[in-house]
Amino acid sequence: MGSGEADDPLPLRVHQRGALDALEAAYAAGRTRAWIVLPPGGGKTRVGLETAARHLADGTVTRAVVLSPNTAIQGQWVDAATAFGLTASDDRGSDAELVSLTYQAVAVFDADDEVADDPDAGTSQLARLHPNGRDLVERLRKTPGLLLVLDECHHLLEVWGELLAEVLAELPSAHVLGLTATPPATLDADQARLVDELFGGIVFQAGVPALVREGDLAPYLEVAHLVTPTVHEQEWLAEEATRFGELTTRLMDPTFGSRPFLQWLDERYVTAVPRAEVAPEQLDAALRLHFVGMLALPPGAVLSERHRRPPTPQDWVLLIDDWLRRCVVASEDPRDHDVLRVVRRALPAVGYVWTRRGIRAGRSTVDRVLARTMAKTTATVDLVAGEWDSLGDHTRVLVLCDHERASAIVPRELDGVLDQQEGSARSVIAALVGDPATAGLAPLLVTGSTVAAAESTLRDLVEQVRLTDARLADALVVEPGDAAVAQLTGPWTSRRWVPHVTRLFESGGTRVLVGTRGLLGEGWDAPRISTLVDLTTATTSTAVVQTRGRALRIDATWPDKVAMTWSVVCLTEAHPRGGQDWDRLVRKHVGFQGVDAEGDVVDGVGHLDASFSPYLPPAIADIDAINHRMAERARDRQAVRAWWRVGEPYVDQVRPTLRVRGRLAPVAPDVRPEPPAVVAAADGVLFRGAVPEGPGAFAVRHRHERLTGWRDLVLAPLLAPPSLDQLGRAVADALAAAGLGGPGGAAVVVEPHPSGEYRCRLDGADEPSSWLFADSLEQLLAPLATPRYVVARYVLGADDVPDVGVWATLGGRSAVRRAIAQARPSGVVWHPVPTALGVNAARAGAFAEAWDRWVGPTQLLYTGSPEGAGVLAAQQGSDPFDATTVVRRHWS
Template sequence: MRLRRHQREALDAIAASEDQRHWIVLPPGAGKTLVGVSAALRWGRPVVVFGPNLAIVEQWRQAWEDVAGGPTSSDRTLPTRFTALTYQSLAVFDAESDAVQGTARLHPNGIALVERLREAGPITLILDECHHLLQVWGALLDDIVCGLPDAQVLALTATPPALLTPVQAQRVGRLFGSITYQAGIPALVAEGDLAPFAELAWFTTPTAPESAWLDARALRASELVTELLRTDGAGIPLLTWLALHDGRDLPRETADAAVRLALAGHLDLPEHAHVAERHRRPPTLEDWLLLASGWLMALREGTEPERERARRLGGLLPGVGFRLTRHGIVAGQPLVDRVLSRSAAKTLAAAEIVAQTLAEDPDARLLVLTDHASAAALPADVDGVLAPESGSVRWLLETFVADPRIAGARPVGVTGSSIGAQAEVMAHLLPGLTGTSAGSEVVVIEGTSAGWLRAATRALESGWTRVLIGTRGLLGEGWDARSVTGVIDLTSATTSTAIVQTRGRSLRTDPARPDKVAVNWTVTCVASERPQGDADYRRLVRKHAGWFSVDEYGDVVEGPAHLDSTLGPDLPPQSLPNLNARALSRSADAEGIRAAWARVSPDRVNAVATLRVSGRRAPHPLPVLTPVGTRTVPLSVLVVGVVAAVVGGLAGGSLWPAALVVTTICAVLAGILTRRRAVAMRAKAVAGPSLRDFGAAVADALQERGLSPRGAEGVTVSVAADGETRIRLDVPPGIDDDAAASQVFAEALDEVLGVIEHPRYLVSRPGWEDRAPRWYESGSPRPDTEIWHQVPAVLGVNRACVDAFLASWHRHVGPGEVLFTGSPEGAGALRALRWSSPFGDAAGLTVRHRTQW
């Protein structure tokens, strides 16, 4: 039995643990099943496995028979040494006992199974894809695991811990403690256990009928905001009311909305506000309503004219998808989101991706996933805007068959209750089926048959069919086809489980195609100029949060930035045709994708926080010439000369000529170095400190105070083709706190570079307003002004930290002083500097946080 590296490491970690409960995180395709079988064989106990569906249960039974031999079963009576069951066989809830919690809610069959588990003695209990227990049957997990104190419990999942909800993470910690072993997808791709891949996005806009409907909603939203801003109505005007409230008392989402309104000029920035990337976009309708909710509640408790105004505003809310309740403004039906997520334009976009991919790669095998098998009910408000079949498997199949660029790939649609294709394709796919004949029309057969899915999968694996369309529920978790080279995601699911499992379909290596490169697409409909028109983009952001892939520069990046480096988590894109063109170009560059993954270290287990700095006033990436500290070199050279002269004099006249020569050479060298130092200082004065200078100052100070395992030597600076500078603190793989250290560094450096808000300390450096400094007679630059930066909060907690930072600042940035903002002088300086940027106007410098592997 040959084990991969990460399988061996997982088993070693289990063996090294003294606990009886183990939590293992391995991505789809990493071989979790073999890890579970191997661990169970080592323990030598009866084995009971729970999985989320019958397909996975059958995989476990087959794996055990292949490795261990002997009979297996899926019988609740546990008649064999190895039993595999679905979670549903355990959690058959009794509808008549809803008021009772825990196992008492189980149907008698479920209770009997729990009792058999307890009576079986010491057993091995394997919980495969255990995130299902956390999400659906979490209350039962506590009862069952805690009720089996002698069991060896092995929980397996593909969902990284960072993507668990707080409730799920709390339950994992209570039941399993720390994670026994985890391996990320980037590490497995680098190791060669998963296929190299790229994630791309195709952006489309709504169709004409959809746009007309959105325009009507936009008009209603505009009328509502106008009404909110009226100052001649009853009661205190909204903006006045907001200005009277302290932002510190607001929930985070509401406080963020207040900052966005302030940056747009509607309010003053709250005194204790923090301006981050998420705030640098225009306020949305949701922002206005979050802030107006409390004001409306106050109006409802006021005079009769104020109550009447509240009723009038409340009557406008349903027209934009909200309603006013006694608890404030709440969202109603997300109709705009529904229109965008099921836009007919997304089906056409999927057809374009399929056609382009098939033309580029004759061996491509594509999986197109959607939510609906056929027609789905729609709210009355969008009747006539969306077709009930829009976005369904049937709709996609008919669109693909009608496209001559795709029809030759013999697309097949399969759901839990149907299978469809062109008549001639169906005749080949299901030869024993009557009623099909040669022809180009689409034939769909309704019913249920596991054989249909097997036939469609075989056709895809063999290449006879190159496009398979289906629902995420059928072709997601538990379904495998190693030949799949790409997934086109049209689904609306955004849970971490759905995303990991969906994209995992294409990441498996293919023995028949060792050079396989996978390309996955997320299709998104954007109407950013309309209220709530970014709903589908926000869905895309949630789908890619925590997911790593290569960007166009070959870096492995988390979030939407790996789709295109210009994309961020907050602001939807504008130039859609350019984005799509770049994505198509990347999809065809299999060699570039493969080469990017080849540069990734399989030893790294944590991602690294990275700052991306751009703008017309951004610091130079690297020092122009030499560090400030070169002023000590000429002095050392002169000392050598003086010592040589003294030694020569003491030794006698015969050594004087040699000493004179040495002294003369040293003096010449000192002059050369002095001139070089002057040139360096002039260049540095004109250019200002580099981004690396600032990063080195922060890194060294963090290391000196024990907050980082590395100092300036770990600072890495690179410049992308578009001029954006990327800076991070690289910590060698194997250091446990590498991710935490890089995050502390990124946050601290962001504070140094960012707008001055409310720091405890300020630090200065010389500045030249016109970038053409005057000079002292000694040749040193003479500043016109002092430029002030924030001392990072983590280094401003006490005077020892501040002194360490100032010393590092002197070494890498230049002369300067610190100022305590709690002193009268410091408070005055802070009042004058607050919300200003050390690099001129705030728009001249953009700093974005990203996470990189």
């Protein structure tokens, strides 16, 4: 049996040892179920084999049964177990030490679909199984000393959560080990609950950046290539947009309906007393209408980054649906009957339909055009050719599509706009084989049902097969096909042809594989992949992590490998839903970390380009410049490798960081701030601490100059706005004092960045506290909106300070100090108390105390009082810091 000890030719990696140690500790504590998270390429199989081997050796396990999602992974377990010294089989009836099966042995999974239909509620899932599945569960139940390994076990949560619970209930004495690459932070509430119930929580986890820093995964770069639809597609989209544009124009008409749309919105969100209960997404939609000047600011609302953009069709639909159901439908007024007719006719243009239960999502032909545009296929050819020019012999490109063929019929309205097979793997392989820039790379299509390429490439594959299986090679037939793409047929299935195709790819016989996510997007192992071109539409965390994991393996033949992932995205401004493909890209990068152009590891689309926002697609006019930047970054792989700082220490923690640009006092590097010793109050200047010494006697010759210098040093912070340090510490101290969590102001870290922005985070805090701090500080820096409480900051101008020259001459330093104390602030600026701290007077008071300590004496006002309402009316919309803020999740 394999041992994994020091004499093993492949010693355990840091995170494999960590996972095994955590697992053994859990077993020693009496647990029999465990859930371990390691990214693709992180060695989950080795962890499972070590666990099986150790417990087979000590007799606590008599047989290990591994269930995995597809035949490729099933075969890899058999091969790995055999190489590890275990007897292994893929036959459910085998007596081997390790039996590797697919989840299909228990229940049917569709290899090309991310999620199957949910089983009927209220029905025993075991009872619904095929007899073969029930027989397997019974065999497992009767196996003493069973170790059940559930590889890529996130599938069970997404598809068969109830079935998993019933199966494990039948195996109370078995040891169960769940292995997955899906980060726990991406599990929804139901999935997280199921993990806790069935496995007792996660025993060990490590993220992709940690393994890159260790050197166990290749450094990588995520880049996007932006395209616009073809001319014919663009014309069709513009025509479709007309109907929805006409609707939004009608909605602005004060005679459209008995209670017009804008009047309804004002009554619902602004003037309602008591305040109407609305869903968070509805309020977000209303705030985006406010941003473009269509609605007053709802009381208590604060604009954040996600609100600073025009409303999307989804926003309009949310608000229109609320208006229709609550106001229009029940009306007998003929004007409202006309409203319903107009809305019903316009909704399909943006992918929605009116039903008896309100507006629902319908078939989106617009999304189909954006997802499957011919422009993406053309771009893929260009990207592959570019990688060939850049990498030469190292080039190994994997192009992933959703499907081999487009099964759905192109809707009649897209006839002549979109080809039937456009966007499928078939159309991509035809383009690659047919283009002189890529044909020499011998592109090859491999799916669950097909192997296809140019005839010469397929004959090379037959010879590759002959090296290990001459009989099979003799039975294979190259059949000519359309567009110079032939097909290889014979007595084999994907289980047999994937290893042969992989060897051809690894050896350079083909340098471009085009495949489907269902076959190659998960579990398939080809360390020489240099580049992934992602044409898929799946946005689940599982699909994203698994797809990107294909390129991250270390390549022994290329020690300096840097993996590249290109996402091809179609944008248009010709239709209000022209950003759907962008939204898909955003969802793919939520929770997925990558290195940005400044060497920071962050999640979200911000790591693709600093200009990218999760809330708004780039302007079409900027596409060429963006694509140029992306190409430049992609060419400099050594710079990318340097950004990852492989081998340097790390924490393996992701926390939100507030990035700020604005009118804030400079932050002194490496100087830990203290509460200011001199502050401006309503009635003058207060000295309440150790005052700076100022220039020394040896530095300045004359006493008058020395005193003047001391005066200027004292006045400098009074005349400048507060620093981000001061504001951040006030927020953090207030949150801690109010019992809302976090370690307080001492944990605030502010770092000046070469780009000119500041980055502020709360060190050593848990994630909820970190988020609350970042959100609260962002609200404090925002323009004054409609907070429940405000605090005053007294502002001292240069003209407010007496001339201290005479005082300096007559009375020395103490006289200068008295002169400064006579200054009287000429202005006051009001700032919002962050929402979490403005819930009640006690919390607001905690913020005022923290503000007094870090910024200066203040006055706290409730904006519901006459005085507070007056302040709000006078200063609403003021933006004292003129700050641009975004929150990004940083890994360190």
